[in-house]
Amino acid sequence: MNNRFKKIAVVSPSAPPLGGGGITSSHYNLYKALKDHGYEVRMFTFGDNNAKQQIENDIIRRGTPPIIAKAIRLMTGLYFKCIDRSKISYQLADIVACSIGSLRLNKPLKQFNPDVLILPDQGCPGFFISRQRNCMTILCSHHNPMRFINETLWHAHSEKDAHLAVKIENRALQKIDKVICPSRYMADVFRKTYRFDGPLEVIPNIVDRNLISSIRINDVRRILSLPADSALIYIPSAGSEFKGSRYIIDIVRRLAKHTKDEIGFYLSGDLDSHMIQKLSSISDNVKIYAPGHLSFHENIALVKACSFAISPTLIESFGMAILEAVICGLPVVTFNVGGTSEIIEPGENGFLAPYLDFEKLIQFSIKLLDREYRSNMHTKTVALMSRKSHTDNALDDLLSCIGSEHPRVCRSSI
Numbered sequence: 001m002n003n004r005f006k007k008i009a010v011v012s013p014s015a016p017p018l019g020g021g022g023i024t025s026s027h028y029n030l031y032k033a034l035k036d037h038g039y040e041v042r043m044f045t046f047g048d049n050n051a052k053q054q055i056e057n058d059i060i061r062r063g064t065p066p067i068i069a070k071a072i073r074l075m076t077g078l079y080f081k082c083i084d085r086s087k088i089s090y091q092l093a094d095i096v097a098c099s100i101g102s103l104r105l106n107k108p109l110k111q112f113n114p115d116v117l118i119l120p121d122q123g124c125p126g127f128f129i130s131r132q133r134n135c136m137t138i139l140c141s142h143h144n145p146m147r148f149i150n151e152t153l154w155h156a157h158s159e160k161d162a163h164l165a166v167k168i169e170n171r172a173l174q175k176i177d178k179v180i181c182p183s184r185y186m187a188d189v190f191r192k193t194y195r196f197d198g199p200l201e202v203i204p205n206i207v208d209r210n211l212i213s214s215i216r217i218n219d220v221r222r223i224l225s226l227p228a229d230s231a232l233i234y235i236p237s238a239g240s241e242f243k244g245s246r247y248i249i250d251i252v253r254r255l256a257k258h259t260k261d262e263i264g265f266y267l268s269g270d271l272d273s274h275m276i277q278k279l280s281s282i283s284d285n286v287k288i289y290a291p292g293h294l295s296f297h298e299n300i301a302l303v304k305a306c307s308f309a310i311s312p313t314l315i316e317s318f319g320m321a322i323l324e325a326v327i328c329g330l331p332v333v334t335f336n337v338g339g340t341s342e343i344i345e346p347g348e349n350g351f352l353a354p355y356l357d358f359e360k361l362i363q364f365s366i367k368l369l370d371r372e373y374r375s376n377m378h379t380k381t382v383a384l385m386s387r388k389s390h391t392d393n394a395l396d397d398l399l400s401c402i403g404s405e406h407p408r409v410c411r412s413s414i
Contacts, residue, residue: 016028017298033206049101090161099128105129124169144317185338201397212304234303251312261369262285262287331377332350
């Protein structure tokens, strides 16, 4: 069967405009890229708990009733307080809370009758979704709960919780024909975590350039009363402990101290009011824009107006926000951790500071405060990302993998 005539189902926790996050963004971009290239593709969501069961532009939304999801998380939390007191646990809760939404996808998936089914790992929908007849099933490994164990940089996570989640995922892997990891780092972690003897391939997350190009810039400099040529700095997921929230106040303080010019910061994601208050009182030349959770389109509109990005992330499977930023032409300064080195080419589209070397992170960021240097880096970033043709190459690799007619066979398997 020619790829062009295959029906492809892309499963995701959510889809814009209702949901965001790295996995949702990755699978939505994949869905859009396949659709724009003429494939018959539908997106199926299992985590849209507040959405009515509906079809909109080939997106079929399902979820767990909010009151049930809340009860599941409460009961699971109480269970782990008894068996693993003082440890953070949410991996099993995510899976159980997503179970009803995942089960509700079985009927629409059967009606669609896909030739290819693409699943995410977080929430483990593959455990609850039935094996589709005459269908190649592919798992995209973005999450992997074992990455959060035995780390000293954040509160202790429950190993029992992670092992239970891995046990369920190993059961789900019995239905999987192929696994795709977005980075070599995630492929290595996958091999160490799961039991899977099928083909595994590294294919970077796809960003639909046409989709990003179609989104109009939302320049908030006017809202912040900033000069048109002032630096506006993007910090993704600024309230997340895993993405380096501990560094945010110091980043803003150090950059504000370095320059007399007015500078703005767009901080994406949810931040607590205490942090916003502290950030806003750092210096008179600092303006903070922290609108909280936004849809994919709203976020990209803001990112496109920014000058450069800083991501003090402590753990990164691949870095969807970082990839989106460089696609938008923003040089990115980040730590060399996880899959970030597979996106950032130092001096070309950003800089990689040695892991946890905060001083180096600040030094690179200060360089980008210079207008002329920043302009040159923007030009180099746009040129590099254009040459890399990231989306086309990644999509070609994915379609080549899908094109393997025999189970357990995949080009460029590693």
